[in-house]
Amino acid sequence: MDSKDTPFGYDAFRRTCPSHTVLEMLASKWVYLTVCALRRGRMRNGELARKLEGITPKMLTQTLRVLERDGLVRREIYAVVPPRVEYELTELGQNLAGLLSQIRSWAEEHAPDIKDARARASANHRDGMAIPP
Helix, strand or coil, rough: CCCCHHHCCCCCCCCHHHHHHHHHHHCCHHHHHHHHHCCCCCEEHHHHHHHHCCHHHHHHHHHHHHHHHCCCCCEECCCCCCCCCEECCCHHHHHHHHCCCCCCCCHHHHHHHHHHHHHHHHHHCCCCCCCCC
16 A cells, blocks of 8 residues: 555655654653553643653653654643643643553553463473464
8 A cells, every 4th residue: 555545645654654753652651651641631740750650750851852842742831939840731642642541451451361371472482382473
């Protein structure tokens, strides 16, 4: 299928297509989790850091900058001492959050199935059996 045959004229399978770079951005677990966390409303940096277990301050800052750059997150700075900054999803970000929440629900529902499949694969590998493709 040619990119002109796709619904929006883009083809994410082509490396040079702008939609390919969007998928690369969305493939980050921190982008995914940050968008899902912000779905419930405005949050400050510290709140996000507590919600996103394991994220480093540097990675949180980078992730928020990417999301702001791409129009998914809005940053609001309040002129108080000390300065207060809050982040919230834009309309585009809210739209994406709905899709990502469905994926998160699927992952949570099927985590036991995946865990069992991984254990079986690991056991087969230990027993010297080839793991089918």
